[in-house]
Amino acid sequence: MRKPRATPVEALPMLPPLPGWITAAPAETLAAAAFRSGAALAHLGLATAAGDVPMALLRDRLALSAAEVCAGIAGRREGARGLRDALHLTKAGDDPGPAGRVLWQWSQAAARPISVAHLARALAGVAPERIALCLDAAGPTPVDRAALVLEAVLTETPRAETAALILADAVLAKSLGGTYLLPLLSLALKARDLRLRGDDLRLACHRAVFAGAGQALPMAGDLARAAARLRAVVPKLRAKAAMRAVDLFLSRDALAPAALAREMPDNLSDRAARRFCERLVELGVLRELTGRDTFRLFGV
CATH class of the missing domain: 1.10.10 (Arc Repressor Mutant, subunit A)
Known part of the structure; x- marks a missing residue:
C-alpha cells in the first residue's frame, strides 16, 4: 500500500481570522464592547491551542510590540529596530538605556510563568505586596479586572505606565487561565486612554483587547508557518x-x-x-x- 505523501510545509493553513460577525459587531456601549472583546479572546485561545504556534516566540514578539507602544507613550520614538538594538547590543551588566529597559521589562515579564516573584524581578521598584494585590483583582470579566488594575496603579503612580500595562496584561492572562503573560491589552491603548477612569477606561480596555487579538492572530499564523519551515x-x-x-x-x-x-x-x-x-x-x-x-x- 502506497504511503500518503507528506503535506508540504508551505501548505500549512493560516490560523482562522476573526469571524465577520465579531469584527462587524458594534462597540459603542460597554456591554457591546465587552461582548466583542470576549468573543475575540475566545477565538484567539482556540486558534492558538492546536500546538503549531511557537508560543514563547509569539509572547516575545508581542512583548516587542507592547514595548514600542510604551516607549511611544513615554515620548520616545526608537521603534522596534531601536528597541532591539538597545537591548541586544548592550554588553551584559551595562545599562541598556530607557528604551532598552522598557523592552527588557516586557520580555522578562512574558518569558516565565506569572508569579509575584517573577513580576517583582521584572518590575523593579514595584512592591511584591502591590503585585500580589493586582493579581488577585476581582471583576465581572477578565478585561474588567485588567482595567481595575490599570486604574489603581496609574492613580497611585501616574507615570508608571509600563508597570501598569504589564500588570494589567498579567491579570488579563491569569484571569483567562493562562500561565504566561501574553501582551494584548497593551498593544492598542493610547496615552489618552490611560488618563480615563471608571467605565470610560473599561470601554477603552475592551476595545484595546479586541484590537490586540486582531494583531496577535495573523502574527501567530505567520510564526506557525515560519516555525514549520525552520524545523524542516x-x-x-x-x-x-x-x-x-x-x-x-x-x-x-x-x-x-x-x-x-x-x-x-x-x-x-x-x-x-x-x-x-x-x-x-x-x-x-x-x-x-x-x-x-x-x-x-x-x-x-
Whole structure:
C-alpha cells in the first residue's frame, strides 16, 4: 500500500481570522464592547491551542510590540529596530538605556510563568505586596479586572505606565487561565486612554483587547508557518545540536550570533554561530533584522 505523501510545509493553513460577525459587531456601549472583546479572546485561545504556534516566540514578539507602544507613550520614538538594538547590543551588566529597559521589562515579564516573584524581578521598584494585590483583582470579566488594575496603579503612580500595562496584561492572562503573560491589552491603548477612569477606561480596555487579538492572530499564523519551515531544514544542517539552536530562535524575538554562542558554548563558537545564522538566512528560514553588515541580529 502506497504511503500518503507528506503535506508540504508551505501548505500549512493560516490560523482562522476573526469571524465577520465579531469584527462587524458594534462597540459603542460597554456591554457591546465587552461582548466583542470576549468573543475575540475566545477565538484567539482556540486558534492558538492546536500546538503549531511557537508560543514563547509569539509572547516575545508581542512583548516587542507592547514595548514600542510604551516607549511611544513615554515620548520616545526608537521603534522596534531601536528597541532591539538597545537591548541586544548592550554588553551584559551595562545599562541598556530607557528604551532598552522598557523592552527588557516586557520580555522578562512574558518569558516565565506569572508569579509575584517573577513580576517583582521584572518590575523593579514595584512592591511584591502591590503585585500580589493586582493579581488577585476581582471583576465581572477578565478585561474588567485588567482595567481595575490599570486604574489603581496609574492613580497611585501616574507615570508608571509600563508597570501598569504589564500588570494589567498579567491579570488579563491569569484571569483567562493562562500561565504566561501574553501582551494584548497593551498593544492598542493610547496615552489618552490611560488618563480615563471608571467605565470610560473599561470601554477603552475592551476595545484595546479586541484590537490586540486582531494583531496577535495573523502574527501567530505567520510564526506557525515560519516555525514549520525552520524545523524542516534541521536535517540539512551540519552544526551539532542544530535543533537546540532552532529551539532558541523559536523562543526569542531576536538573537545576536554571540548570544547564540553563549547559549551553546559546547557546540558553537562566535564564528560558527555567525555562519550558522547566515546559513539559515540562505535557506530562507531566518531573517537578518537590522539591515547592517555588522552588529547584526537574527530572528524568525
